Amino acid sequence: MIEIKDLTKKFSKFTALENLNLSFTNGKSIALIGPNGCGKTTLIKCILGLNVIETGDIMVGGRSVKEDFRYRKDIGYMPQIGRYPENMTIEQTVNMIRETRNVKDADLDTELLDAFELTKIFGKKMGNLSGGTTQKVSAVLAFMFDPKIIILDEPTAGLDPLASEILKNKIIKERNRGKLIIITSHLLSELDDIVSDIVFMNEGRVIVQQSVEDLMTEHKSERISESIISILKEMKK
Numbered sequence: 001m002i003e004i005k006d007l008t009k010k011f012s013k014f015t016a017l018e019n020l021n022l023s024f025t026n027g028k029s030i031a032l033i034g035p036n037g038c039g040k041t042t043l044i045k046c047i048l049g050l051n052v053i054e055t056g057d058i059m060v061g062g063r064s065v066k067e068d069f070r071y072r073k074d075i076g077y078m079p080q081i082g083r084y085p086e087n088m089t090i091e092q093t094v095n096m097i098r099e100t101r102n103v104k105d106a107d108l109d110t111e112l113l114d115a116f117e118l119t120k121i122f123g124k125k126m127g128n129l130s131g132g133t134t135q136k137v138s139a140v141l142a143f144m145f146d147p148k149i150i151i152l153d154e155p156t157a158g159l160d161p162l163a164s165e166i167l168k169n170k171i172i173k174e175r176n177r178g179k180l181i182i183i184t185s186h187l188l189s190e191l192d193d194i195v196s197d198i199v200f201m202n203e204g205r206v207i208v209q210q211s212v213e214d215l216m217t218e219h220k221s222e223r224i225s226e227s228i229i230s231i232l233k234e235m236k237k
């Protein structure tokens with residue numbers, strides 16, 4: 001579970017996040033959505049401890065992220081753009097990350113590694129991979145340690161339709177196993193099947209936090225995208 005309490009994040013004088021209060025529970029998959037620059041990645045980085053928090057707090061599993069960095073082992077993170085050592089092969093990269101954790105082979109989740117058939121191209125260097133293949137490696141690493149929380153920043157952006165489907169099915173499966181999944185995406189049509197709740201942000205503030213069910217009922221729509229368009233129209237009035 002993640003609780004965000006009165007979180008404000010400034011970069012010099014610019015306020016990127018303003019007084020955010022949010023609560024994410026296990027077994028949910030949350031879509032973080034909103035226009036470019038509204039603060040989605042900034043919020044994710046605060047949760048991951050990659051941004052320093054000066055005002056407010058974030059509790060992960062009841063512990064403040066400011067106090068104890070060990071909570072990070074409970075989080076799998078797939079960045080928007082993964083950066084890896086260019087001269088290392090896929091195999092060396094996967095093994096290197098494996099060795100940073102003391103996890104038995106039997107406890108590793110290699111389902112995506114197999115589904116993406118990455119072992120067939122294990123010898124390719126990271127620097128020579130296509131954008132989509134690099135995304136696949138990032139997805140494998142995010143799920144590999146069977147973390148309780150999985151954060152995916154624009155996960156399907158560079159993936160082909162088959163790979164997107166594989167990843168979406170994996171997200172649904174892990175959510176059904178009780179994990180907390182947080183996804184940012186601009187591809188709203190992709191979220192319908194996988195998301196249980198949405199958080200809609202604008203200019204560093206939360207405009208809506210709602211279950212998809214309530215969102216649909218309130219806006220008399222059948223798709224997340226239609227509801228978001230209604231919200232945007234209401235905001236302009």
Ligand SMILES: Nc1ncnc2c1ncn2[C@@H]1O[C@H](COP(=O)(O)OP(=O)(O)OP(=O)(O)O)[C@@H](O)[C@H]1O
Pocket residue numbers: 011014016034035036037038039040041042043
């Ligand atoms: N390290 C930083 N220093 C200064 N400003 C920053 C920094 N990181 C983010 N910002 C600013 O904070 C705002 C929010 O950025 P953020 O990357 O969180 O947006 P986003 O919602 O993820 O956007 P996108 O949809 O384009 O990925 C932007 O105006 C951005 O320029």
